[in-house]
Amino acid sequence: MDTTNENPLEFNSRIDLNKLQNAVAKIKEELGKIIIGQEEFIELLIVSILADGHSLIEGVPGVAKTITAKLLAKTMDVDFNRIQFTPDLMPSDILGTSIFNVKTSEFEFKKGPLFSNIVLIDEINRAPAKTQAALFEAMAERQITIDGTEYNMAPPFLVFATQNPVEQEGTYRLPEAQLDRFLFKIKVAYPSLEEEVAILERKHQQKVRNEEDLVSAILTAKEIKEYQETIKDVIVEDNLLRYIAAIVNATRTNANLYLGASPRASIAILEAAKATAAMNGRDFITPEDIKKIANPILAHRIILTPEREMEGLTPEKMINQLIESIEIPR
Numbered sequence: 657m658d659t660t661n662e663n664p665l666e667f668n669s670r671i672d673l674n675k676l677q678n679a680v681a682k683i684k685e686e687l688g689k690i691i692i693g694q695e696e697f698i699e700l701l702i703v704s705i706l707a708d709g710h711s712l713i714e715g716v717p718g719v720a721k722t723i724t725a726k727l728l729a730k731t732m733d734v735d736f737n738r739i740q741f742t743p744d745l746m747p748s749d750i751l752g753t754s755i756f757n758v759k760t761s762e763f764e765f766k767k768g769p770l771f772s773n774i775v776l777i778d779e780i781n782r783a784p785a786k787t788q789a790a791l792f793e794a795m796a797e798r799q800i801t802i803d804g805t806e807y808n809m810a811p812p813f814l815v816f817a818t819q820n821p822v823e824q825e826g827t828y829r830l831p832e833a834q835l836d837r838f839l840f841k842i843k844v845a846y847p848s849l850e851e852e853v854a855i856l857e858r859k860h861q862q863k864v865r866n867e868e869d870l871v872s873a874i875l876t877a878k879e880i881k882e883y884q885e886t887i888k889d890v891i892v893e894d895n896l897l898r899y900i901a902a903i904v905n906a907t908r909t910n911a912n913l914y915l916g917a918s919p920r921a922s923i924a925i926l927e928a929a930k931a932t933a934a935m936n937g938r939d940f941i942t943p944e945d946i947k948k949i950a951n952p953i954l955a956h957r958i959i960l961t962p963e964r965e966m967e968g969l970t971p972e973k974m975i976n977q978l979i980e981s982i983e984i985p986r
Contacts, residue, residue, distance in 0.1 A: 671890070671939040676706075676883050680935050682874045683731045689870045691724055692858065693851040699935075700842050700952060701728050701816070706931035708884050709839025709924060710795055710815040712780070712830075712956065717820065719844045725776050725816040726868070732880065733873040734773035734812065741783035747790035751800055765802055770794055773810060773877060777817040781827040788834055791815070795837040812880045832915065832959070839924050840949075841956035843972075883934075890930040891940040895985035900925050900946060906978045907958050912969065915959035924953045943984045951975045 680702055687698055697713075701724070704711045713721045729736045739750055752768035769775070770791070780788065794800050798809045817838070820827055835841070847855065875883075900922055908916030929945040936945075955971040964974075 671886060671934075673886070673934050673937050673939065676886060676934055677937055679875055679879065679883070683728070686731050686871045686874060687724070687727055690727060690867050691720060692854045693847050694720065694724060694844065697724060697842055697844055698728070700840050700949070701725065703928050703931045703935065703949065704839050705732075705812070705814060705880065706883055706887050706934065707839060707924075707927040708812065708814070709927065710817070710837060712835070712838040712841045713816065713818045713844060714821060714841060715818075715844030716846075719846060721818040721844050722776065722778055725818065727871050729774040729776060729816070730868060730871045731873060732774065732875045732877075734875075734877045734880070735810075736774045736776070737769040737772040738776040738778060739769050740778045741780050741787065743782060743784060745783045745787050747787050750787065751790055751794075751802065754803055763803075765805070765807070767807070770800070771807070771809065773812055773814070775813075775815050777815060779820060780817040781819040781830055784828055785831065788828070788830060792834065792837065812877060812884070832957075835956045836918060836920055838956065839928060840952040842952055887927070887930045887934045889939070890933050892926065892930070893940070893985075896941060896943065896946065897926070899943060899982070899985050900929075902982050903946070903950060903979060904954070906982060907954060907975075910974075910978065912961055912964045912974060913958050914961045915957075917954050917957040921954055921957050925950055928953060947979055950979055 683702060684698060691698065701711055705728075711725075713725060715721050726736075726738065748768070750768045750770045752766050752771070754763040754765050756762075757764050777791075794809060794813070795815055798811070798813050800807045800809070815838075819830070904917050904919075904922045904925070907913055907921075910916070925946060928949040929941040932945045932949055933939070933941045951972055954975045958971050958974065960969055960971060960974060
């Protein structure tokens with residue numbers, strides 16, 4: 657009996673994904689030296705890097721939002737800046753400002769901390785709207801315009817922003833246009849009891865004063881760019897393009913939603929699904945890849961009607977209902 661094709665999961669990839677997969681595995685291994693649990697959180701952050709998208713990370717204080725993003729940045733041999741957003745932070749504090757040079761009698765632009773490869777913005781919703789809005793152009797177009805001059809951001813340029821739940825005191829809700837710039841909104845939950853015990857055990861046994869020194873750089877800027885180009889070659893069947901469009905379109909026609917998702921959301925699902933497939937060693941996407949990343953892409957881009965919100969419906973539950981209502985292509 658011919659058993660050559662007995663296992664349907666075995667196939668020859670048309671794209672060499674071994675190097676990419678090994679890099680992802682090493683990144684997870686480095687983060688595992690310090691971070692316990694949070695597998696989905698870390699995986700989504702890696703997907704956002706491969707898909708060249710920004711990530712908004714939400715959770716209560718103390719669940720390792722900032723340290724995880726910071727350590728992930730440390731696994732990449734690129735420039736990194738951390739900006740703490742506060743109520744008195746001004747746009748010029750992050751973008752930079754023009755300073756008069758007495759010697760040349762001309763104004764010179766002094767770049768702010770936003771000019772970096774990986775930018776970690778801590779507590780983005782602690783700053784007022786005008787400072788939040790200063791990020792719009794940089795996040796969408798990878799450039800900043802100051803005094804009529806355009807300054808390009810060196811690739812890769814990725815923003816990881818943490819925020820506290822909007823119900824907490826002293827926060828400024830991000831506007832819809834700002835939220836739409838983020839590929840993902842990742843909600844970080846409390847650890848399980850077993851994970852918290854493991855966290856305490858590791859902390860008790862930890863002899864290194866600065867645990868960040870345990871993490872080594874895995875990727876260079878050139879390799880990140882190479883992997884971002886690789887996932888563009890991942891194959892997407894026409895019926896899956898229609899499936900993505902159907903999911904996003906359903907957010908615009910549902911009576912429970914006041915605001916649906918834009919075409920930017922469709923593109924985000926496409927790119928993130930490609931990255932997810934590549935991380936799993938496949939050069940083609942499946943409906944499962946789309947379903948896996950649809951919620952963190954769509955939930956922050958929709959607004960429920962006040963009636964449904966009062967009834968306890970959440971954007972995450974709404975997206976799950978929409979996905980279940982759409983026929984999966986075969």
